[in-house]
Amino acid sequence: MRKLILAAAAAAFLAVPAAAQEPPPPKLLVVIAVDQFSADLFDEYRPQFTGGLARLAQGTVFHNGYQAHANTETCPGHSTILTGDHPARTGIVGNSWIDQSVQRPDKVIYCAEDESAPGSDHKHYKLSPAHLRVPTLGELMKARWPASRDVAVAGKDRAAVMMSGDRPDQLWYWDGRQFVTDLAAAPPPSIAATNAAVARMIAAPSAALQSPPFCSARAQAIPVEGHAPVGAGNFARSAGDAQAFEISPEFDAAILAAAAGLTRDLRLGQGDAPDVLSIGLSATDYVGHDYGTEGQEMCLNLFELDRELGDFLSYLDSTGVDYAVALTADHGGQDLPERLRLHGVPDAQRVDPALAASAVGKSIGAKLGLSGLVLLGDVSGDMYVDRSLSPADRARVLDSAVRFYRAQPQVAAVFTRDELEQTPIPATTPDKWSLIERARASFDPQRSGDFVVLLKEHVTPIGHVTTSVATHGSPWDYDRRVPILFWRSGFRGATVNAPVDTVDIMPTLAALIELPLAPGSVDGHCLEGTPAFCPQR
Numbered sequence: 001m002r003k004l005i006l007a008a009a010a011a012a013f014l015a016v017p018a019a020a021q022e023p024p025p026p027k028l029l030v031v032i033a034v035d036q037f038s039a040d041l042f043d044e045y046r047p048q049f050t051g052g053l054a055r056l057a058q059g060t061v062f063h064n065g066y067q068a069h070a071n072t073e074t075c076p077g078h079s080t081i082l083t084g085d086h087p088a089r090t091g092i093v094g095n096s097w098i099d100q101s102v103q104r105p106d107k108v109i110y111c112a113e114d115e116s117a118p119g120s121d122h123k124h125y126k127l128s129p130a131h132l133r134v135p136t137l138g139e140l141m142k143a144r145w146p147a148s149r150d151v152a153v154a155g156k157d158r159a160a161v162m163m164s165g166d167r168p169d170q171l172w173y174w175d176g177r178q179f180v181t182d183l184a185a186a187p188p189p190s191i192a193a194t195n196a197a198v199a200r201m202i203a204a205p206s207a208a209l210q211s212p213p214f215c216s217a218r219a220q221a222i223p224v225e226g227h228a229p230v231g232a233g234n235f236a237r238s239a240g241d242a243q244a245f246e247i248s249p250e251f252d253a254a255i256l257a258a259a260a261g262l263t264r265d266l267r268l269g270q271g272d273a274p275d276v277l278s279i280g281l282s283a284t285d286y287v288g289h290d291y292g293t294e295g296q297e298m299c300l301n302l303f304e305l306d307r308e309l310g311d312f313l314s315y316l317d318s319t320g321v322d323y324a325v326a327l328t329a330d331h332g333g334q335d336l337p338e339r340l341r342l343h344g345v346p347d348a349q350r351v352d353p354a355l356a357a358s359a360v361g362k363s364i365g366a367k368l369g370l371s372g373l374v375l376l377g378d379v380s381g382d383m384y385v386d387r388s389l390s391p392a393d394r395a396r397v398l399d400s401a402v403r404f405y406r407a408q409p410q411v412a413a414v415f416t417r418d419e420l421e422q423t424p425i426p427a428t429t430p431d432k433w434s435l436i437e438r439a440r441a442s443f444d445p446q447r448s449g450d451f452v453v454l455l456k457e458h459v460t461p462i463g464h465v466t467t468s469v470a471t472h473g474s475p476w477d478y479d480r481r482v483p484i485l486f487w488r489s490g491f492r493g494a495t496v497n498a499p500v501d502t503v504d505i506m507p508t509l510a511a512l513i514e515l516p517l518a519p520g521s522v523d524g525h526c527l528e529g530t531p532a533f534c535p536q537r
C-alpha cells in the first residue's frame, strides 16, 4: 500500500511541470474592433507600428483573417466577432434591411433597433439587440458565471450592441456630442469625467498633426469631382467642430479613455469570474470614408491609433489584472477610385447611378405598366420586389430586374433568393469561397432581398460623391480580409499565413477562459497557436 501511495505521489509530482505550462485563464478579455481596418492596411503599416499595435503583433497574428460573408458592412461584421457565427446565423445581414410587413411607414429596419417602438423609424429608433439571433460570448459567460460582467463601449451604437448582445452590464456609445447609454444601470463616475474632458477637447482647436516621413510621403492632393481634394489632410480642426472631431484620431482616443474609465470604475478583471470588455474604435472607418485609405490622413490616423492603443495597454498593465486581447476589424475597405487609378488599378471606377433600385424599378414599372415603387434597395446588395404587387407581377418584376442587372458591365453576379437557399454554407476556408458562397453567408430568409447584386471588383458603390469618397461593403478581399491578433502577457506568437475567419475569435476566447461550448453550436473553430488551449475536436 505504501508503495502505491509513493508511486501515486511520484506520478503527481511528475505531472506538475506539464500542468505548470498552462497559466490560469485570464480574468479579463479585451476585444477591440477597429472599424474598416483592412488586412491590406495592417500589412502596409505593420513595419511602422511601435505602440499598441506593435505590442499586440508580438502575440499571434493572423493577417489573413476574413469577414467571410459578401455584405461587408459594420453591423454584420461586428455580429460575427463575439458570436462565432456568420451573418446567415446571426441574422444581421446588413446595417439595415427592408421589411415590407412592418407596421410603420418606414420599411427600412436598422440592424440594432426595435422597430415596434411607437413613432420610430430607422433613423430615430429605440436601440435594441433583438435582431441578433444568437448569444454573444458575454451572454454565455454570464450564464455560466453569474458574476461575469459584459461591458461595451464604441463610437457606433451598433458596434457596442453587436459585440455585447442581450443585457450587457454597461453599454456606451457616442451620440455625436457625448458618450450615452440606453441602459438603466447607474453610470460609472468616470463617464461624466470622460464626457467633460472630451467636451473640453472639442471646444479647443486642434493643431495639424506632425506628419512622420512615412506619412508625409503619402501627402498628395487627389481631385474628386463634386468634392474637395483629399490626400494631404492633417486633422487641423477649428474649435467646437464636433463632426471633424469624429472623423479624426482624437475620436478613438476618447473611446479608449472611456474604456479605461469603465475598467477602473467597474474593477474589470478583479471579480470572482472573468469579464469581457468590447471596444469599437470607429474613427478609422470615418477617416476611410472621408479621405480614402492611401493618403496622409489614414497614415496619420493609424500612427495615432497605434500610440493611443499603446497608452491604453499601459493603463491595463497598471491595474495588475491578468488580461488578454483580441483585435480585429468589422470589415476592410478600398481606396477611392481616383487614387486607385493613379496607383496602378486602371479598372477602378464609380458605380453608374442608373443601377439604383429606384431608377431600375421606375423603368421596369413603366415597361410592365405597374405603379408604385416596384423595386426597393440601393445600388447593389439586397434588392426587394414591391410586396404590394400581385404574385404574378412580382414574378415578372423579379425576372426583368435580374436580367437587367446581369446584363450590366459593372455587375459581377446576381443571385436570387432561390439560388441562395439551395447553396450550402461552405466548409472550406474563406479564401476559397465562391461569390455565391460569400452571398450565402450573408443570407437570412426573413431579412435578405429577393435577389442580391454584386458589383465587379474595384467598382465603388458611390456614384456621385456628396460626402463619402470611398467605402466598403463588397464581396471582394479588400473588404473581407482583416487582421486577427491575439495577445496575452508572457505569450509569444507567430505571424500565421493560413486563412482564418472572424467567427473563430469567439471559440478561441471561450477556450482561453475555459468556457465549454456545445459541439457545433457556433460556425467558428478554436485557433491553435494562440494563447488558448483548444479542446480536442
Ligand SMILES: [Zn+2]
Pocket: 036, 074, 285, 289, 472
Ligand atoms: Zn463604414
